[in-house]
Amino acid sequence: MKKVRTFAGILALFWMCIIFSFSAQEKEESSEVSEAISYRMVSSTGILFHLHLDEEQVQKIAAAIENSVRKTAHMAEFGILAVLLYIWLGKWPYTTGRKSVMSATFAVFYAASDEIHQLFVPGRAGMVKDVLIDSIGAVLGILVFLGVKKCISFLWNRRKYKATELL
16 A cells, blocks of 8 residues: 555656646647637537537637636646645555645645746736635545545445355
8 A cells, every 4th residue: 555655646746747837838828728628528518419519609619618627627637636645645644634634735835836837937827816726626636535435435344244244
C-alpha cells in the first residue's frame, strides 16, 4: 500500500505540471481547446440521442455551454489533485478529517498560485472567482472520493460477512 501512496504523490506532482501547462496557454489557445471540447460534446450528444442538429445549431449550443465546460474542467482538475494528495497523505498516520483538510487546503493554495501564474500569461487574468471554483472542485473531489471509499468498504465488509455466514 505504501507504493500506491508514493505513486499517488508522484502523480500529484505530474498533475500539478499538467495544470501549470494548461494555465500557461495563451487566451486564444485555451479558448480553442474548450471550444473544441464543447463542440465535440454537443455533436456527440446529438448523434447519440438522434437529435438531428445542423451545424449552426451545434455551434450555437457549444458556444452557450463553453463557459460551463471550462469551469467544470477547473473543478475536476483540482478535485483530482486533492484526491491524489489525500491518498499520498495516507503515508502518515493522520485522521481522515486531517487528511481531507490538508489535501483540500494544499489544492486551494495551488489554485491561488495558478491564478497568480495566469497574470503573467498574455490574454489571461488571475481571478478570485476561479480560485473559489477550483476550491469547490477540491472539496467535492475529496467528498466524492470518501463517499466511494465508504461504499466500497461497506460492500466489501458485507461480502466478507456473507462468506463467513456460509461456513
